[in-house]
Amino acid sequence: MELTLKNVSKAFGEKAVLHRFSHRFSEGKTTCVMGPSGCGKTTLLRLLLGLETPDSGEILGMEQRKKSAVFQENRLCEAVSAVSNLRMVSPSLSRKEAEGLLSRLGLGDSLHQPVREFSGGMKRRVAILRALSAEYDILLADEPFQGLDEATKHMTMEYFQQQTAGKTVLLVTHGEEEAAFFGGETLLL
Ligand SMILES: Nc1ncnc2c1ncn2[C@@H]1O[C@H](COP(=O)(O)OP(=O)(O)OP(=O)(O)O)[C@@H](O)[C@H]1O
Ligand SMILES: [Mg+2]
Numbered sequence: 001m002e003l004t005l006k007n008v009s010k011a012f013g014e015k016a017v018l019h020r021f022s023h024r025f026s027e028g029k030t031t032c033v034m035g036p037s038g039c040g041k042t043t044l045l046r047l048l049l050g051l052e053t054p055d056s057g058e059i060l061g062m063e064q065r066k067k068s069a070v071f072q073e074n075r076l077c078e079a080v081s082a083v084s085n086l087r088m089v090s091p092s093l094s095r096k097e098a099e100g101l102l103s104r105l106g107l108g109d110s111l112h113q114p115v116r117e118f119s120g121g122m123k124r125r126v127a128i129l130r131a132l133s134a135e136y137d138i139l140l141a142d143e144p145f146q147g148l149d150e151a152t153k154h155m156t157m158e159y160f161q162q163q164t165a166g167k168t169v170l171l172v173t174h175g176e177e178e179a180a181f182f183g184g185e186t187l188l189l
Contacts, residue, residue: 001061002027003048003138003168008057010043017043020057023187030161030169032179035189041172042072044189045140048170068136070144072172074127078116082107082126085115090133101129105156120147125156132163139164142172157181 003025010018017040025031033041046052048062049069076085086098093101099111105125110118115126128144144160145153161182173179179186 003061003065004059005047006058006060008047008054008059010040010047010052010054018047018054022057025168025170025187026185027168028166030164030171030182030184032182032184032186033170033172033189034174034179034186037174039189041189042142045069045142045170045172048138048140062138065137066135067138067140068131068134069139070127070131070141072142074123076115076123076126076130079114081112082115082118082129083111085126086130086133089130090135093133098133101133102126105129105159106152121149121152124148125152128156128160132160137168139167139169141169143174144171145173145175145178 005021005023007020007022008018009016009020033044035041043052047054047059049067050062077088082102083095083098086101087093087095102108102111107122107125110122115123118126124144124147131139131141145156148156157178171182
């Protein structure tokens with residue numbers, strides 16, 4: 001069943017964020033979710049993850065699907081290493097495999113340092129790798145490439161695209177350039 005929202009409304013107090021919103025996401029594709037700050041992109045992802053409940057309407061196609069997420073904030077365990085952050089979520093990942101993934105995104109020199117000592121861009125890459133190394137059918141990524149310099153962003157986007165090929169991905173972004181890179185469908189909220 002394709003991931004579908006039917007007439008979904010969500011308000012916080014007086015503030016209507018989604019009003020009778022309907023959309024069907026293409027299976028196995030990346031949809032870039034775009035729109036100005038405060039328009040409800042994170043709220044949409046939170047509704048899909050079951051972290052918020054719609055006031056009315058239906059969300060179909062999320063049951064019994066494995067979900068993974070890159071949250072807008074990193075939500076890492078700051079006291080432990082990047083390797084441990086990945087293996088905590090994906091216990092089947094060996095230490096060597098985790099090291100390989102982190103090295104692939106330029107973190108090879110900091111594998112065993114506590115994540116609290118990482119820069120913002122380094123933390124972001126750990127958060128992305130953690131989400132990608134989990135088992136999932138649907139990936140929800142909230143501005144995953146924010147805070148990365150151009151070269152690192154490019155390397156990370158290429159890796160992300162490779163890894164998510166054939167999966168249903170909702171990618172929240174403010175960047176036209178990013179949307180063009182992923183080339184899939186765009187949902188303007
Ligand atoms: N828990 C909450 N309680 C009250 N208001 C909320 C709550 N969560 C979100 N909102 C409001 O809902 C609106 C949409 O917020 P949301 O975080 O979904 O925006 P966004 O599109 O992700 O913005 P940004 O691009 O800045 O991340 C905002 O006006 C926000 O203040
Ligand atoms: Mg947001």
